[in-house]
Structure formats: C-alpha cells, structure tokens
Amino acid sequence: MVDLLLFAFFGGLAVICGIVMITQKHPIASALSLVGAMGSLAVLYLLLGAEFIAAAQLIVYAGAIMVLFLFVIMLLNAGAEPKPMRPSWIAVAVGIPAVLVMFAMLARLIASTVPMDSLVRFGGFTGGSAKDVGNAIFRQYLLPFEVISVLVLIAILGAVVLARKEMD
Amino acid sequence: MPPSLPNGVPLAAYLGLSAILFALGAAGFLIRKNLITVFMCIELMLNAVNLSFVAFSYHLKQVDGHLFSFFVMVVAAAEAAVGLAIILTVFKNRSTLLVDEVDSLKL
Amino acid sequence: MDFIVLSLLKTGLVAFVFLTALAYLQWIERKVIAHVQVRVGPNRVGPHGLLQPLTDTIKLLTKEDLIPSHVNKFFYLLAPIIGVSMALISISVIPFGPEIEIPFTGIKTYLGLTDLNIGVLVPLACSGIGVYAVALAGWSSNNKYALLGGLRASAQMISYELPMALSIAAPLLMYNTLDMRKIVEQQGAIKFGFVYSWGIFSYLGLPFVAFILFLICAFAETNRIPFDLPEAENELVAGFHTEYSSMKFASFFMAEYANMTTICCLATVLFLGGWYPPVEFPGVNYIPGLVFVFSGLMMLYHGTVNLVRARDKYTLPAFGIIFCGIGLAHFVPFLMPILVPLFWFLSKVLFLLFLYIWVRATLPRFRYDQLMHFAWGWMFPVSIGVLFATALLVAVWK
Numbered sequence: 001m002v003d004l005l006l007f008a009f010f011g012g013l014a015v016i017c018g019i020v021m022i023t024q025k026h027p028i029a030s031a032l033s034l035v036g037a038m039g040s041l042a043v044l045y046l047l048l049g050a051e052f053i054a055a056a057q058l059i060v061y062a063g064a065i066m067v068l069f070l071f072v073i074m075l076l077n078a079g080a081e082p083k084p085m086r087p088s089w090i091a092v093a094v095g096i097p098a099v100l101v102m103f104a105m106l107a108r109l110i111a112s113t114v115p116m117d118s119l120v121r122f123g124g125f126t127g128g129s130a131k132d133v134g135n136a137i138f139r140q141y142l143l144p145f146e147v148i149s150v151l152v153l154i155a156i157l158g159a160v161v162l163a164r165k166e167m168d
Numbered sequence: 169m170p171p172s173l174p175n176g177v178p179l180a181a182y183l184g185l186s187a188i189l190f191a192l193g194a195a196g197f198l199i200r201k202n203l204i205t206v207f208m209c210i211e212l213m214l215n216a217v218n219l220s221f222v223a224f225s226y227h228l229k230q231v232d233g234h235l236f237s238f239f240v241m242v243v244a245a246a247e248a249a250v251g252l253a254i255i256l257t258v259f260k261n262r263s264t265l266l267v268d269e270v271d272s273l274k275l
Numbered sequence: 276m277d278f279i280v281l282s283l284l285k286t287g288l289v290a291f292v293f294l295t296a297l298a299y300l301q302w303i304e305r306k307v308i309a310h311v312q313v314r315v316g317p318n319r320v321g322p323h324g325l326l327q328p329l330t331d332t333i334k335l336l337t338k339e340d341l342i343p344s345h346v347n348k349f350f351y352l353l354a355p356i357i358g359v360s361m362a363l364i365s366i367s368v369i370p371f372g373p374e375i376e377i378p379f380t381g382i383k384t385y386l387g388l389t390d391l392n393i394g395v396l397v398p399l400a401c402s403g404i405g406v407y408a409v410a411l412a413g414w415s416s417n418n419k420y421a422l423l424g425g426l427r428a429s430a431q432m433i434s435y436e437l438p439m440a441l442s443i444a445a446p447l448l449m450y451n452t453l454d455m456r457k458i459v460e461q462q463g464a465i466k467f468g469f470v471y472s473w474g475i476f477s478y479l480g481l482p483f484v485a486f487i488l489f490l491i492c493a494f495a496e497t498n499r500i501p502f503d504l505p506e507a508e509n510e511l512v513a514g515f516h517t518e519y520s521s522m523k524f525a526s527f528f529m530a531e532y533a534n535m536t537t538i539c540c541l542a543t544v545l546f547l548g549g550w551y552p553p554v555e556f557p558g559v560n561y562i563p564g565l566v567f568v569f570s571g572l573m574m575l576y577h578g579t580v581n582l583v584r585a586r587d588k589y590t591l592p593a594f595g596i597i598f599c600g601i602g603l604a605h606f607v608p609f610l611m612p613i614l615v616p617l618f619w620f621l622s623k624v625l626f627l628l629f630l631y632i633w634v635r636a637t638l639p640r641f642r643y644d645q646l647m648h649f650a651w652g653w654m655f656p657v658s659i660g661v662l663f664a665t666a667l668l669v670a671v672w673k
Binding site for chain 1: 175176177178179180181182183184185187188189191192193195196199200201202204205207208209211212215218219222223225226227229230231232234235237238239241242243244245246247248249250252253254255256257259265266
Binding site: 028032035039051052054055058059062063064067070071074075129130131 | 422
C-alpha cells in the first residue's frame with residue numbers, strides 16, 4: 001500500500017517534471033525540472049532496492065552533471081527560446097495518432113512479456129547495496145569498468161581541448 | 169485493476185513509467201530549439217532507460233542491471249563534459265544556441 | 276506502531292535541539308570572535324547576551340518580507356527552501372550514540388535518527404543538491420554581484436567536493452562499510468590496552484592527513500573564511516544573498532550553520548571515533564560528570580566568594596548551579612549510558628565548530644585564483660596520494 005502511494009507520487013512527479021521540462025521556454029526551468037525528475041527517480045530506485053544507484057543518481061547525475069548544465073546556461077546567459085513555429089496540420093494529424101499507436105504497441109509488448117502478477121515490494125530485493133555493486137564491478141565487470149575509465153579520461157582531455165581552443 | 173489494491177507495484181507500471189519518460193525525452197529532443205535543452209532531453213532518455221534497467225534487475229533478483237545503469241551514468245558524465253564543451257565552442261563561434269541557426273557546415 | 280511513534284519523537288527532539296543549537300551557534304561565534312579581538316561581544320539582551328538569538332529570530336520573523344521587483348520570483352523563492360531543507364536533511368543519518376534503553380520503559384533504541392547502508396553518501400548527496408540553492412539564488416536575483424557570488428560559490432563547491440570525497444574514501448577503505456554506525460563501532464576497539472582506535476590513530480596516522488584534507492574541504496564546502504569568496508563583502512556586497520532579506524536571508528544563514536554542524540558531525544564519525552572517549556581506563560565514564568561539576572563549582576566560587584565583576588553576581592551562581600546539576604545527572608545510573616556517549620560526541624563536534632570560529636577570527640581570505648589553484652593543484656593530488664597510500668596499507672595489513 002505504502003509502496004503504491006510512493007510509486008504513484010514520485011512516478012507522477014517524474015512525469016510532471018518531464019512535461020514541464022519539454023514545455024518550459026527557459027533553459028534554467030528545464031534544467032531544474034530535470035533535476036526534479038532525477039530526484040524522484042532516485043526515490044523509485046530506493047523502492048526497487050537499488051540503494052547505491054540511488055545515491056549515485058543524486059551525487060553524479062543531480063549533483064554534478066546537472067550543475068554543469070546549470071553552470072553553462074548561466075555562463076552563456078542563455079535566455080528563453082523564441083516562440084516556436086506553429087506546427088503544420090499534417091504533423092498534428094499524423095503525429096498524435098502515431099504516438100498513440102506507438103504507446104498501444106508498447107503497452108501490448110509490456111503486457112505480453114512481463115507477467116502482471118510480478119509485484120515490486122520494498123525490501124523484496126536487497127542485493128543492491130554498495131558492497132554487492134562493488135563486488136560485481138571489480139569481479140564480473142572489471143574489464144568494462146577499466147574500459148569506461150579510459151573513456152572518462154578521453155572525455156576529460158577532449159573537454160579541456162575543446163573548451164581551451166582559442167577562437168579568433 | 170482488481171477491486172482490492174495490490175500489495176506492491178506491478179513491474180509493468182515501472183516499465184510503463186520508463187517508456188513515458190523516454191517518449192517525453194524523445195519528444196523534447198525533436199521539438200526544442202535550444203542546444204542545451206536538447207542535450208538535457210537526451211539525459212532524460214538515459215534516465216528512463218536506467219529506470220527500466222533497475223526494474224529488470226529487481227525482477228531477475230540480480231545486481232547486473234544496477235551495473236548497467238552505473239555505466240550509463242558514467243557515459244552520461246563523459247558525454248556531458250564533451251557535449252557542453254562543444255556547445256561552448258559553438259556559442260563562441262556563432263554566438264547562438266538555437267539549433268536551427270547552426271546549420272552551415274562552413275564558417 | 277511503536278517504531279513510528281518513537282521515530283517521530285526522536286525526530287521532533289533532534290529537530291528542536293538542532294535548531295536551537297543553530298541559533299546559539301551564532302551567539303557562540305560572535306562571542307568567541309569578540310574575545311579573540313579583545314571586545315565584549317553581544318551583552319545587552321539577557322545575561323551575557325544569552326537571549327540575543329531569540330531576539331534575532333523574532334526580528335527576522337517580523338521583518339517585512341521584501342521581494343525586489345527585478346527578480347525571477349519562482350526561483351528566487353525556491354532557492355532558500357532548497358538550501359535549508361538540504362542542509363537539515365543530512366543530520367538524520369548521523370549516529371549520536373550507541374543503543375540505549377529509555378529509562379522506566381525498557382524500550383531499546385539507537386541514539387540517532389536512522390542508519391542507512393549508504394549513510395556516508397547521504398551528506399555528500401545533500402551538499403551536491405545544496406549547490407543549486409546557491410547557484411539559483413545568485414542567478415534569480417538578477418544582480419551582477421549576486422550572479423558573480425553564485426557562480427563563484429558553485430564552482431568552489433564543485434571543485435572542493437572532489438578532494439572531499441577522496442579524503443572520505445581513504446578512511447572508508449579501512450572501515451569497509453558505508454554505514455555510519457558500523458564505522459563508529461569499529462573505532463570502539465581498544466589498542467595497547469588503553470587507546471581507542473579512532474580513525475586518526477590507526478594505520479600509522481595516515482588518516483590524520485585525510486582528516487586535515489577533509490577539514491580544509493569542509494571549510495571550502497561551507498563557504499567559510501578563509502574560503503568565503505562567494506560572499507566577500509568588500510568585492511561582492513554579500514554575494515549570492517545580496518537581494519535576500521528577512522526570513523529568506525535567515526534560511527541561508529541557518530543553512531550555512533546547519534552545514535557546518537553536519538560536516539563536523541561527519542568528521543567526528545569518520546575520524547574522531549564518534550561517541551568513544553580517547554582513552555580507556557577504569558572510571559573514564561565519570562570524567563564528563565566531573566568536568567561539569569568542576570566548572571559549576573568554579574562558577575559558584577567566582578560568583579560568590581571571589582566576585583570580580585559586579586554584574587556576575589547573579590548569573591555566575593545560577594549557571595554554576597545549572598552546570599552542577601548537569602554534572603550530577605551524569606552520575607545517575609540510568610542516565611549515564613545515555614549522557615556519557617552524548618558528551619563525548621558533542622564535545623568533539625563543538626571542538627571542531629570552535630575550530631571553524633577560531634580560523635574565522637584568525638585567517639585572511641584567499642584570492643579567487645589562489646582558491647582554485649589550491650583545490651586542483653594541491654588538494655586533489657594530495658588526496659589521491661593519501662587514498663593510494665591508505666589502499667596500499669590496507670592491502671598489506673588485511
């Protein structure tokens with residue numbers, strides 16, 4: 001019961017934040033609603049027993065990546081977008097039914113592959129602590145981990161090179 | 169929905185939420201004009217995928233899904249660093265962030 | 276049901292004590308700085324200015340709630356809310372003491388609000404989200420000083436978060452857990468027959484270096500002198516909260532003090548052995564009571580027999596009696612297991628807070644480029660070095 005309430009609240013919050021994010025004109029408003037969506041997803045991760053991922057979501061995604069976005073927005077002093085063009089009636093007439101059909105197909109797919117009686121309860125899975133994740137990273141997934149650290153290194157170098165390049 | 173509320177959340181609800189968030193991200197990616205906002209829509213899509221990874225991880229009672237979303241986070245961090253640097257460079261060159269105005273390959 | 280009632284009671288108690296302590300922390304800060312600078316400090320409201328926090332609170336609450344016309348209203352109001360809530364949340368994962376039995380009820384409970392598997396990560400996450408408060412406040416004020424202050428603050432907090440996380444990671448390698456209560460319990464082991472194995476005493480004193488790094492980062496994270504560039508008053512008026520007044524200003528103020536307190540609690544848990552005393556010998560549990568009784572008796576002596584200043588005639592004896600009472604409470608058998616751990620924990624936290632104030636009264640401010648260079652040029656390599664050295668030691672010894 002509590003599970004359901006929490007899921008409804010934070011899932012709804014995530015969807016609302018997502019909608020606000022793509023409808024707001026100002027990038028800072030979009031960035032903040034994305035942070036809200038990430039925060040509510042972190043709560044859902046906790047409900048799913050993924051403690052470490054929830055903390056990482058808050059620290060890495062909300063605390064570092066999105067701050068970087070906010071920083072760049074402030075640095076470039078990005079203002080609100082100009083009014084969008086009015087969508088053509090063909091786009092509306094084709095797009096909305098297409099989206100509905102896509103969701104119907106998706107619902108059909110989920111319903112056919114995932115049994116409806118498989119319920120998610122808080123505490124049903126406790127293998128997501130920092131210890132378990134760490135064990136998996138450094139035993140089973142050691143090679144991907146090392147590879148991804150090289151990727152991060154390259155990204156750092158790339159970012160420095162790109163941002164320092166003098167333009168005339 | 170049965171008359172009495174289930175004692176827990178159906179897994180399908182998590183997957184549906186993930187799908188909705190992904191669709192929102194994709195829609196934003198298509199309709200927004202600001203480079204930074206477009207980039208943020210990609211982040212929303214990545215987050216949606218993470219949610220389904222973690223939900224499947226619960227379903228299968230295995231930690232692997234958490235690892236995937238961990239890797240997705242790391243890739244997102246790397247991507248954000250490089251992407252924002254590119255956006256900075258674009259802004260330096262053209263002093264605009266609107267996708268429509270960054271349309272010539274030649275300076 | 277018991278659990279919910281008990282948790283609510285504990286939360287209410289901690290919230291009340293924490294908020295009052297925050298108000299009085301400001302009084303302590305003003306008094307200590309005043310005495311360092313050979314001044315008197317606040318002494319008009321109540322004896323020794325003790326009612327000053329109360330009057331300040333009333334003043335800030337009843338002040339006109341001013342919203343400048345040029346601000347971005349929604350974000351302007353959101354920023355202090357984010358700041359103060361993130362600052363107050365992280366106290367909930369700090370363990371204050373061991374498992375105790377509430378007198379006369381037989382109910383056993385832990386001192387502290389909650390114990391999480393990922394306890395240490397929670398304050399880090401909260402401080403990460405807290406950056407938004409500062410950045411948003413600076414941006415939404417539509418004021419160049421505020422914007423500069425906000426940008427400085429967020430850049431500084433992001434830069435120092437990194438060495439801070441690394442200096443936390445070093446002791447975590449020794450403790451092998453993220454659960455704060457387990458971390459403290461591991462430091463309760465006794466070495467050489469009398470020394471508790473506090474974090475800073477173990478592994479050849481290497482964690483002591485991590486502790487110093489952590490303290491430096493803590494100063495920078497909370498935007499305090501010598502790293503208070505975001506609100507450098509001679510350059511930026513008041514930095515990111517230039518446009519804030521009344522209760523909204525007070526929430527930023529409260530957030531700063533709450534962050535200070537939480538980070539001192541974190542340092543105590545990770546490095547200073549939590550609620551354990553430094554050394555173990557028979558009768559160590561009587562020390563807290565004796566300290567209180569002794570200082571109470573001293574106040575009584577100076578307030579009655581050896582009266583130096585006439586205005587202390589009533590205050591010193593009154594406080595002497597209060598201190599004696601607190602001291603005697605430490606000897607009551609059923610209160611002792613509660614009060615003695617709390618005494619050690621709080622005395623360590625208060626010492627660290629005193630250090631904050633002491634540094635504020637002593638050191639000048641960095642220049643901004645020095646601050647950034649210090650973070651990336653010194654703190655970062657040194658904390659990586661400490662992490663490697665600790666990892667090596669742990670690998671060799673375990």
